[in-house]
Amino acid sequence: MKDEPDFIAALRALATSPAARGLQDDAAVLELGSETLILTHDMMVEGMHYLPDQDMADVAWKLVAVNLSDLAAKGAEPLGVLLGYMLGDDNERFLKGLQEALESFAVPLLGGDTVSGGPARSFGLTALGRATHCPVPARYGAQAGDTLWVTGPLGAAMLGFEALRDGTGADSTAFRRPAPLLAEGRALAPLVSAMMDISDGLLLDSWRLATASDVSLMLDPALIPVADPVRFGECIRWGDDYQLLFTLPAGAKPPCPAIRIGRVEAENFAPLWLGEEILTPSDSLGYIHHQPD
Amino acid sequence: MKDEPDFIAALRALATSPAARGLQDDAAVLELGSETLILTHDMMVEGMHYLPDQDMADVAWKLVAVNLSDLAAKGAEPLGVLLGYMLGDDNERFLKGLQEALESFAVPLLGGDTVSGGPARSFGLTALGRATHCPVPARYGAQAGDTLWVTGPLGAAMLGFEALRDGTGADSTAFRRPAPLLAEGRALAPLVSAMMDISDGLLLDSWRLATASDVSLMLDPALIPVADPVRFGECIRWGDDYQLLFTLPAGAKPPCPAIRIGRVEAENFAPLWLGEEILTPSDSLGYIHHQPD
Known part of the structure; x- marks a missing residue:
């Protein structure tokens, strides 16, 4: 059992509390x-x-942001974070980015741990929030007849990553400093039938929402907003954009800017369709993770 | 700012929420x-x-136990844990120890994250509990006239660590599988004026309790229980025993097995006394951390 899927499957068997949601x-x-x-x-x-060689201020920011994005997908109000920090040569920069993120998202630092170690260094962050609406949105819950939506374009983080990696001078903010959509998540929570944040790419995360809901998602390629239309296929497979993906009952309108990208059908031949095309996990739905080196 | 004390001081400046307790x-x-x-x-x-080369089942156990020990020091009932796990060659053993710990302490696994990385590998665990008594015990709160207590002998983890490191065959359980004193913490919470768990050695943690409470702690060396009296000085400086250290108002009796090891006086010349001797941080009150290699 050396790979992640096997380990996670075994871990799921341990996580029997309903709170763990499997x-x-x-x-x-x-x-x-x-x-x-x-x-x-x-x-x-x-x-x-x-x-x-990335600026540790950006790493700190992103560590906070990606966790708060999970809270956003639940419509939660952040209560605080706990940080697991591994010391290095650039502690000031990390602190700077941490402070900026905590202030920007108005979330308190509650505690954590500081250790020596690395390289490679690793960091952990726990975010705690309170639900603002019950039932709390989940990946399951999408119903045949619902519409499928996304809060913004996909692929911006990919372009930002490449700009940073290649030193082109182009804007890399979307990769370095993602923004958790906390206000959008709270506004959406009472309305959605299913919701999640897109961390691993639109296609892979759509697959997850579809299978969790036992439905088929019919994505319309002409409707999906991307940062670079020439690289459409990559934009919908790259992660790190942290847009929200959600379904609404037919006729419902989103209370925040969002683009309708498809519809939900009863489970048919496959969980995920892109236009007339059936997508399967062997199609490389999402990048497992863009390993920088 | 390359060392831990400076970093933690800077972090404290960010943790302004009262919930963070500085x-x-x-x-x-x-x-x-x-x-x-x-x-x-x-x-x-x-x-x-x-x-x-330690058995990862023991590492998993200890990761859970040391976090639950912090809950024990607050008299809290565990609600669940979140795990940050770095994959390796021995995932089965880690899962085995994790399962044993979760079952032994009746605490659910709620979530977490799995990543690739290392060596060296690192792991994080967040434990969440609910207070069973308010006000929640703290390191501050000890009053002149109180008595000072510990739940059991110090130095057992040191002997266990040495047995494991040197392969002597002697019992290493105290180092490998510490037990968080959850029941004791809950029983003590309504009675104590101050409480903490001893993770970094009796002397260093007594220093912390004394300075947090603005008192002087007078430890009686003849009363302090140790695993090896010949190595008294090491036993009271080594950490990892996870006994509870607490103060009680004069005349109060602990509701669980405990040994009285001293008394609390108004802040005098120094926060910490061992018999007639004043101890200062330069006396190496505790091992920063026993680095195995």
């Missing part, structure tokens, strides 16, 4: 007293999730 | 609705916190 959702959902807690934890590893 | 306590304490949440996050790094 480890198949963006976050854990735990009812406690009169509140519903949303909990998520993501790691970032040097050389895997960021370029080894 | 990053000076065992865990964050967050009031939410009718409940009070307790949150903690600890990391373990290969070669720093465990021997590189």
Whole structure:
């Protein structure tokens, strides 16, 4: 059992609490007293999730942002974060980016741990939030007849990553400083039948939403907004954009800017269609992870 | 700013929420609705916190146990954990120890993240609990006239570590499989004036309790229980025993097995006394961390 899918399958067998949602959702959902807690934890590893020479201020920002994006997908209000930090030569820059992210998203630092180690360095962050609407949106719940939406264009992070890697001078903000769509997630939570954030690419994450909901998603390629139409196929497979993907009952309108990209049908021959084409996981639906080196 | 104390000082300046307790306590304490949440996050790094050839089942166990020990020090009931896991060659063993720990302590796995990386590998765990008594015990709160107690002997983990490192065949359980004193912490929470778990050695952690409470702790060397009296000085400086250290108002009796090891006086010439001797941080109060290699 050396690869990630096997390990995660074994881990799922341990995560029997309903709050864990079978480890198949963006976050854990735990009812406690009169509140519903949303909990998520993501790691970032040097050389895997960021370029080894990247500004640590951007790494800190992204570590906060990707976790808060999971809260956004649940319509949650952030309550705080805990940081697992591995010391290095550039602690000031990390602190700078951390401070900027915490202030930008108005989320308090609650605690954590600091260790020595690396290279390669690794970091972890846990984000805690409270649900603003119950039932809490999930990847499951999409119904035949629903419409499928995305909050913005895909592929911007890909272009930003390439600009940074190649030093072209083009704007790399979308890759370095993603913004968790917290306000959008809260506005959408009461309306959506299913929702998730797109961290691993539109196609792969659409596949996950479809299979979690036991439906077929019919994506219309003419409607999908991308950052670079010439590279459409890459834009819809690259991750890191952190747009929200959601379904609405027929006739419902989103309360925030969003683009309709398809519809939900009863489960048919395949979970995922792009126009007339059936997509399968062997089509490389998403980049497992763009390894920088 | 390359060393840990400077970094943590800077981090404290960011952690302005009262829930963070200035990053000076065992865990964050967050009031939410009718409940009070307790949150903690600890990391373990290969070669720093465990021997590189150690059984990963023991590493998984300890990762859970050390975090739950922080909850124990707050008298909290565990609600769940989130795991940050770096894949390796021995995922089955890690899962085995994780399962054993989760079952032993009756705590659910709620979520987390799995990444590639290493060596050296690193792991993070976040534990979430609910307070069973308010006010929640803290490192501060000890009062002149209180008595000072510990739940059990110090130095057992040191002997276990040496047995494991040197392959002597002696019992290494205390180092490999510490037990968080959850029941003891809950029983003590309504009674103590201050409490913490001893992770970094009796002397260093006593220093922290004393300075957090603005008192002087007078430790009686004749009363302190140690695993090896011949090595008394090492036993009271080595960490990893996860006993609870607490103070009680004069005359109060602990509701669980515990040994009285001293008394609390108004702040005098120094925060920490061992018999007639004043101890200062330059006396090497605790091992920063026993680095195995």
